[in-house]
Amino acid sequence: MADSTPLSSLSSALADVVARTAPSVVSVHSHRSRATGFVWKPGLIVTADEALADEGEVQIGLPDGSMVTATIAGRDHTTDIALLRADTDLAPVKLAATVPPLGTLSVVVATDRDAPSAALGMVSASGKGWRSLRGGDIDARIELDARLRFGQQGGLALDAAGEAYGMAVLGPRRVLVIPTATIACVAAQLETRGRIARGYLGLGLQPVRLDDGMGAMVMNVDQAGPSATAGIRQGDVIIAVNDQKLSGVRALSRTLGPASVGAVVDVSARRGGEPVSFKVTVGERPEA
Known part of the structure; x- marks a missing residue:
């Protein structure tokens, strides 16, 4: 051999x-x-x-x-x-x-x-x-x-x-x-x-360009979702989450992984040009 x-x-x-x-x-x-x-x-x-x-x-x-x-x-x-x-x-x-x-x-x-x-x-x-x-x-x-x-x-x-x-x-x-x-x-x-499990805010968002950066305008709100419970309304413009300036709608969705469910996030927004803030408890995205 x-x-x-x-x-x-x-x-x-x-x-x-x-x-x-x-x-x-x-x-x-x-x-x-x-x-x-x-x-x-x-x-x-x-x-x-x-x-x-x-x-x-x-x-x-x-x-x-x-x-x-x-x-x-x-x-x-x-x-x-x-x-x-x-x-x-x-x-x-x-x-x-x-x-x-x-x-x-x-x-x-x-x-x-x-x-x-x-x-x-x-x-x-x-x-x-x-x-x-x-x-x-x-x-x-x-x-x-x-x-x-x-x-x-x-x-x-x-x-x-x-x-x-x-x-x-x-x-x-x-x-x-x-x-x-x-x-x-x-x-x-x-x-x-x-x-x-995926995180869920219950918002339909549209990116908007602001004088000082990017924002996300709330186009619709799931009335049974966590953002509606926190007081966010259609027409609000989200500018930051947990004091981090928003870089886009896609970047926000990336933060909503399995570990986000149940977390409380600070959402900074503008309503009619005036600053408003909300505490939103991230929910779990419905199967549909």
């Missing part, structure tokens, strides 16, 4: 990593859509929300080729995480809270046409947290220089040590990884509540 080379050693190590992880990876069948998922906890499967149909039954394809029916425990469009319940005895994956350094190798273990699949790539971006186009807070910016099919979304991204550090999804132009920290936070809320 020929002596092993660095390349053959790498190849064997990669194959071993994939073989160890594949038994916890499943295929997800929903209406005209195929995706990948992985066992997060016993009976609970994490998958990519983007690849999960909005209607119809969900079936899980197990590594042994059998199928089981799943129910949707909850889904969060903003972070692309969905949680499914299914009666399986597959072992959960242990997720590592690591963010791989730039330039390191990564393997995505997934399914493709109901068969196990793998893709090798390089970590092409590794940085701080970011906000998705749909308003979700992602704990780290991880991009992979790898090619994935649509059905491989929801697969596990593994680092060179074989540790799973997140879920691979297709971004607008690149493969992104939703990191462990984000999955742990979102999936836990989906498991217990079925949804992610």
Whole structure:
């Protein structure tokens, strides 16, 4: 037998990593859509929300080729995480809270046409947290220089040590990884509540330019919402929140994440040109 080379050693190590992880990876069948998922906890499967149909039954394809029916425990469009319940005895994956350094190798273990699949790539971006186009807070910016099919979304991204550090999804132009920290936070809320709480002021706002900066004019008020309770009216112009000058309506909405629910915020505004202030207890955004 020929002596092993660095390349053959790498190849064997990669194959071993994939073989160890594949038994916890499943295929997800929903209406005209195929995706990948992985066992997060016993009976609970994490998958990519983007690849999960909005209607119809969900079936899980197990590594042994059998199928089981799943129910949707909850889904969060903003972070692309969905949680499914299914009666399986597959072992959960242990997720590592690591963010791989730039330039390191990564393997995505997934399914493709109901068969196990793998893709090798390089970590092409590794940085701080970011906000998705749909308003979700992602704990780290991880991009992979790898090619994935649509059905491989929801697969596990593994680092060179074989540790799973997140879920691979297709971004607008690149493969992104939703990191462990984000999955742990979102999936836990989906498991217990079925949804992610978002802050709610109960206001419809329109940006306006003022002599001394930006403001947000109140166009409509939910009369059952927290701002109406605090006394804010249509026509008021909000200029600051918690003594921070407003930089725009979008910036204000960014502050209304899950942690904001129940917080009391100081809202500075102008009414008919005169300064007014309010204390608003942030509510929870209605499902609709």
